[in-house]
Amino acid sequence: xxxxxxxxxxxxxxxxxxxxxxxxxxxxxxxxxxxxxxxxxxxxxxxxxxxxxxxxxxxxxxxxxxxxxxxxxxxxxxxxxxxxxxxxxxxxxxxxxxxxxxxxxxxxxxxxxxxxxxxxxxxxxxxxxxxxxxxxxxxxxxxxxxxxxxxxxxxxxxxxxxxxxxxxxxxxxxxxxxxxxxxxxxxxxxxxxxxxxxxxxxxxxxxxxxxxxxxxxxxxxxxxxxxxxxxxxxxxxxxxxxxxxxxxxxxxxxxxxxxxxxxxxxxxxxxxxxxxxxxxxxxxxxxxxxxxxxxxxxxxxxxxxxxxxxxxxxxxxxxxxxxxxxxxxxxxxxxxxxxxxxxxxxxxxxxxxxxxxxxxxxxxxxxxxxxxxxxxxxxxxxxxxxxxxxxxxxxxx
Numbered sequence: 001x002x003x004x005x006x007x008x009x010x011x012x013x014x015x016x017x018x019x020x021x022x023x024x025x026x027x028x029x030x031x032x033x034x035x036x037x038x039x040x041x042x043x044x045x046x047x048x049x050x051x052x053x054x055x056x057x058x059x060x061x062x063x064x065x066x067x068x069x070x071x072x073x074x075x076x077x078x079x080x081x082x083x084x085x086x087x088x089x090x091x092x093x094x095x096x097x098x099x100x101x102x103x104x105x106x107x108x109x110x111x112x113x114x115x116x117x118x119x120x121x122x123x124x125x126x127x128x129x130x131x132x133x134x135x136x137x138x139x140x141x142x143x144x145x146x147x148x149x150x151x152x153x154x155x156x157x158x159x160x161x162x163x164x165x166x167x168x169x170x171x172x173x174x175x176x177x178x179x180x181x182x183x184x185x186x187x188x189x190x191x192x193x194x195x196x197x198x199x200x201x202x203x204x205x206x207x208x209x210x211x212x213x214x215x216x217x218x219x220x221x222x223x224x225x226x227x228x229x230x231x232x233x234x235x236x237x238x239x240x241x242x243x244x245x246x247x248x249x250x251x252x253x254x255x256x257x258x259x260x261x262x263x264x265x266x267x268x269x270x271x272x273x274x275x276x277x278x279x280x281x282x283x284x285x286x287x288x289x290x291x292x293x294x295x296x297x298x299x300x301x302x303x304x305x306x307x308x309x310x311x312x313x314x315x316x317x318x319x320x321x322x323x324x325x326x327x328x329x330x331x332x333x334x335x336x337x338x339x340x341x342x343x344x345x346x347x348x349x350x351x352x353x354x355x356x357x358x359x360x361x362x363x364x365x366x367x368x369x370x371x372x373x374x375x376x377x378x379x380x381x382x383x384x385x386x387x388x389x390x391x392x393x394x395x396x397x
Contacts, residue, residue, distance in 0.1 A: 003052050003076040007067050010041050014305065016068045017041045018175050019061050026056045037073055042179035044308070045301040054078040064172060106133055107300065112268040113138045123148035135300070176270050187330040192368035195327040196376045200384045202343050202358040205229050208390055220285035226340070227263065228287040230315055232393045233386035234338060235259050235280045237379045238313060239396065243371050244379050245312050247333040253370055262311030262331060263291055265298040266321075272298050273331055275311040319343065319360065328365045335370050338383065339363035 010017055017039040024036050035047035036056070057077040061067050106114065106121065110133050114121050117138075124141045126133040141147035187193065209224050216224040238245040238259055246255045259280045262273040274294035276287060297303050314331045319342035328339035341361045348357045364380045386392045 001078045002057055003054070003078050005036060005048060005051075005073040005076060007039065007069050007071045007073060008048065010039075010046075010069055010305070014041050014069075016066055019063050019065045019067060019073070020045060020174075021063050022056075022059060022074075023047070024056050026059060029053075029055045036076075039067070040175050041305075042175050044303050044305055045176075048073065050076065052076060052078045107135075110135055110138055113142075117142060117147075118149050120148045120150050174270070176272075180270050183332055184329050187332050190332065191330050191335075193330055193365055194368045194373075194376070195363050195365045196373070196380055197325070197364075198362050198380045198384050200360050200362055200387045201348065202226075202360055202387065204390055205387055206358055216285070220289070222285060222288045222292055224284070225288055225291070227291050227315070227317065228284045229387060229390060229393070230317075230338070230340060230383070231261050231263075231276065231279055231287050232284065233383045234261065234313060234315060236386050236393060236396055237382035239280075240382060241371075241375050241379045243375055244336040244366065246370055247312075247335055248367070248370055249333070256312045258312065260310055260312045262314035262334070263294065264314060264316035264331075265295050267298045267301065272303060272308055273311060273314055274298060274303055274307045275309070313337070315340065317341075325361045325363065327363055330365055330367060335367040336376075336379070337365050338380075339365065 007017060018041075020038040020040040022037050024030050024034075030036065030050050030053065032051070032053045033049045036050050037048045039046055039048060054076045057075040059074045060072045061074070067073065113119075113135065114133075119138070119141070121133060124133055124137055124147050125131075126137055128134040128137070138147070205226065209226075213224055216222075242255050243253075245259065246253055248254075258278055261276045261279040263276060264271055264273050274297075276282065276290050276294075279287065282290065294303065294307065311331065311334060314328075314334060314337040316328050316337060317340040318326050318328075319340050323341050324344070325341055326339055328337045330337055339362065341363070343358045343360045345356050346359045347354050348359065350357070362380060362383065364376055366376045386397075
């Protein structure tokens with residue numbers, strides 16, 4: 001009996017996707033619920049699992065094809081698959097594999113590690129389902145030095161290798177990257193975008209982290225980071241200046257009485273912004289746990305549509321990559337975004353003395369159509385005050 005593989009409902013306002021890669025080939029056996037094909041939408045990458053055990057009978061939509069909701073992807077020959085809970089028998093590996101030939105079967109996170117470190121995936125043992133490589137396998141192989149690099153056995157001279165290299169590579173732009181470009185351009189074309197800057201002394205927050213780090217991690221099972229302080233500081237400022245938490249909808253200004261804070265995360269296929277729902281109701285530990293979970297799933301391509309829509313304000317931390325100063329771009333239809341940057345020791349005048357202090361530059365980009373300059377500057381000053389005196393966060397001051 002043949003069973004259809006069709007494109008499922010992808011989420012609100014999403015009507016089509018791109019076939020990123022087939023995880024099973026024609027004739028390859030699998031158990032029920034094993035992932036068969038990976039689809040890429042404007043916002044997320046999702047795997048389509050097998051509804052029954054069997055083998056791939058036919059592939060109707062090739063990799064790179066654009067498919068709509070409900071479209072036929074392929075056919076399953078039911079009943080010839082691997083037993084549930086047991087991996088399908090792996091095909092004998094060829095004596096030699098062409099360079100990176102099996103990258104298409106890897107998850108985005110694993111493929112990124114392989115490519116960044118120029119590793120031969122065939123030299124790493126997989127512990128995942130059907131002996132597939134998981135992120136931990138690659139990290140362990142890098143750590144113990146057991147993974148081979150591509151071309152390690154080639155003894156050709158640099159000049160000879162250079163002559164044979166492909167000097168250019170054309171890669172299809174992913175749907176996510178296209179959508180990112182569209183939204184960034186939309187923000188530039190639509191909003192009257194302006195950025196204001198300030199600097200913040202991180203001494204108090206760093207002292208609090210040092211004092212409570214071990215106790216916090218032991219009790220809550222997560223590290224105390226800077227992001228929870230900044231998320232909480234932004235909420236204090238948003239309550240005082242509601243226009244920064246608002247948006248323009250046609251001829252109306254919509255003021256939000258809730259605080260869904262987007263946290264920009266760098267994923268293998270581009271920047272994504274998962275949302276902390278009702279962040280004002282979360283404790284510091286809950287904020288840190290949520291950010292850690294969302295960040296990990298963003299890197300593994302496991303975020304859902306719902307987790308990346310509906311934010312009212314965004315916080316972006318370019319400091320983790322070493323950024324000293326930047327002008328973040330708005331995340332439409334939001335009207336404000338806070339940019340954090342790296343911490344540097346600088347000479348500061350404290351009272352009548354010059355002291356060395358850990359300083360971070362802050363940037364607030366905002367839509368001048370709805371937020372006045374006074375409000376933007378005041379917002380950033382409130383964030384600065386909360387970070388330099390964290391007790392203000394506790395008393396919402």
